[in-house]
Structures are given as C-alpha cells and as structure tokens.
Amino acid sequence: MKISVIIPAFNAEKTIEESINSVFLQDMNELIEIIVINDGSTDLTVNVVNKIIEQNPLSKIIILNQNNQGVATARNNGVNKAIGEYIAFLDSDDVWEKYKLKRQADFLDMHLNFALVAGNFNGLGADFTLLKKIESDNSYYEVTFDNLLLKHYFQPSTVLLRKDIFVKVGGFKSGMTHAEEGLLFFKLAYSHKCALDKNITINYGNGKHAFGDSGLASNLRKMQFGELYNLCCIYRENKISVLRFIFLFFYSCAKFVRRVFIKEIILPFRR
Known part of the structure; x- marks a missing residue:
C-alpha cells in the first residue's frame, strides 16, 4: 500500500461523504487505504461511512471506533493501523482538489531528502517570496523551522508525509485538542526538510x-x-x-x- 489516508470524524454526517469522495477523485484507489476514526460521534457518521464502504467494494476503507478523545489521539490511532508508506491527513469537512495526492507522492518519490510536502489553500496568505524555491520544481518551496516559527504554513489536510518519520518524531501529542498540529510540524521541520506547494490543494472546511x-x-x-x-x-x-x-x-x-x-x-x- 502506497498511501494511508487518515480521516478523524466527530459528528460529521453532513460532510464526510464529500471528503471521502475527494479521495476517490485522486485516481489512485489501488494504492490508497482510507482509515476513518469515528471519535465518539453521536450522529449518523458511522452509518454514512458504512454506506460508502458498501457502495465501493473495491476500495479499502476501514472504520475505527473510539470514545471521544480528540483529533490528535484519533490521528495517532489511525496511523498505528496504517500500512502505507506515506500518510495523508484529511479532516472530515475538507475536500481535496483532484490529483493532490498524485502530485505530492511524485514529489516525495523524487525528493528522498524531504519528509513532508504540504499544499496551499485559501486563507493561508503565504508570501512565497520569503521562502526558498526548490529549483527542480516550479511550484514547490522549502519551509524551514525558522519559517514555521513565524507562520503556520501547514494545514493537516494539505499534508503528505513519510510514515516512518511521523513515528520517529512521536506523532501528535495524544489528548491535545487545539493547535496539536503545530507541535508536530515544529518537530518535523526542526529535524527534516519540508516543502510547500504553491498550488491550491484543498477546499478548506467547505469555504x-x-x-x-x-x-x-x-x-x-x-x-x-x-x-x-x-x-x-x-x-x-x-x-x-x-x-x-x-x-x-x-x-x-x-x-x-x-x-x-x-x-x-x-x-x-x-x-
């Protein structure tokens, strides 16, 4: 398996179907597993996901149920179950642009010295002139630890990263419910090279x-x-x-x- 897509979900019955459908649009179904972590939902989230599983028997979709523990723990539990070489996070109210995963997987395949590649999104407001351009790729820029201290360039749903490095730096801090991604990205950028695609890669939170x-x-x-x-x-x-x-x-x-x-x-x- 090439990529494991981790989707934490809490009361996401109205949005999660569109999120999962955007994974199908990546045109990499044979290389992707989707792991939905139901974080103690009290609505029909599980029913919606089970219906998607029934309608897509050729796709590998797993649903994990847990008591409500927050998004950080949910993502960690999803990664623990994952078998993919790469990990992609997708929030249950975000939607990927077509071929987002293919572009990012190709980048990491060609740049073995990079641990993570993220993407642009409406609302990021990044000044790319402040970042170092990666010469071999027209739309990719390096984001250093120093860059990250001043601005949060990485939104989890835009990110693709190597699973072994995620595990090496310790993943998300379990139980943390707000700004949990910031600590992970600090740890990653401190010890590894990270990239940012100038192209828009997601519809963030349905606008x-x-x-x-x-x-x-x-x-x-x-x-x-x-x-x-x-x-x-x-x-x-x-x-x-x-x-x-x-x-x-x-x-x-x-x-x-x-x-x-x-x-x-x-x-x-x-x-």
Whole structure:
C-alpha cells in the first residue's frame, strides 16, 4: 500500500461523504487505504461511512471506533493501523482538489531528502517570496523551522508525509485538542526538510474562515493556549533560545489580538 489516508470524524454526517469522495477523485484507489476514526460521534457518521464502504467494494476503507478523545489521539490511532508508506491527513469537512495526492507522492518519490510536502489553500496568505524555491520544481518551496516559527504554513489536510518519520518524531501529542498540529510540524521541520506547494490543494472546511466560523480553530482562546504550549515545549527541548522564546511568545499574543479583532469586528461587519 502506497498511501494511508487518515480521516478523524466527530459528528460529521453532513460532510464526510464529500471528503471521502475527494479521495476517490485522486485516481489512485489501488494504492490508497482510507482509515476513518469515528471519535465518539453521536450522529449518523458511522452509518454514512458504512454506506460508502458498501457502495465501493473495491476500495479499502476501514472504520475505527473510539470514545471521544480528540483529533490528535484519533490521528495517532489511525496511523498505528496504517500500512502505507506515506500518510495523508484529511479532516472530515475538507475536500481535496483532484490529483493532490498524485502530485505530492511524485514529489516525495523524487525528493528522498524531504519528509513532508504540504499544499496551499485559501486563507493561508503565504508570501512565497520569503521562502526558498526548490529549483527542480516550479511550484514547490522549502519551509524551514525558522519559517514555521513565524507562520503556520501547514494545514493537516494539505499534508503528505513519510510514515516512518511521523513515528520517529512521536506523532501528535495524544489528548491535545487545539493547535496539536503545530507541535508536530515544529518537530518535523526542526529535524527534516519540508516543502510547500504553491498550488491550491484543498477546499478548506467547505469555504469557512480559518478562525471565524465553527470548528476547533474557531475557539481562539483555546487555540492560543495551544500555540503557547507548543512554544513552551520546543523551548524546553532546547530548540529555541530564551530570547527567541520571549519574542515568539509576545509575537503570538499580538497575532491572537489580531485574530480576535478580525473575528469579533471585521467578519460580523462583512455579513
């Protein structure tokens, strides 16, 4: 098996079918397994997934049931079950663009020194002139640990990474429910090379604003606590100096104030 697609799902009956269908559109069904982790849903998520399994007997789709433990634990449990060389994460309200996986798998096949490749999405707002272009690929740029300290370039649903390296760095912090991906990507970028595709690779949350609507990211206070926790972790691991930690702490707080202003003032005004 080439790629394992990990889909954590909590009360996703209205969106998960479109998410899974976008995996089928990758035109790599014979190389893909789909692992849905039902994270204690109380709606008809399991019924929807089972119906998809019945309708697609030639596709390998597995559903794992667990008590509600949060997205980090759900993703880790999915990876533990995975047999693919590469791991792709897909949130149950995100939709992949066609051939997203094929492009990324080809990139990792050709660039053995890269552990991870992510993609652009509406809302990222990346200034690609700040990143180093990977000369052999017109649309790919390298994202370093230093780049990642100042901006979150990687959204989980855009990412394809090598399973062995995910396991090596320890995966997601189990039980963490907000900003859990940030800590993983810090660990990956600190010790391995990571790339970002300039092309749009997903329809993020069916068009929702990154922190203005429903979903985990919309709880700005908990997201901020998660981000500050991540900074404390990499400081304790001696990945950043005390001076850099202090700077990043206040920089993160300033971004938090900006997000609150956008959510509470700008977005309601536009509606």
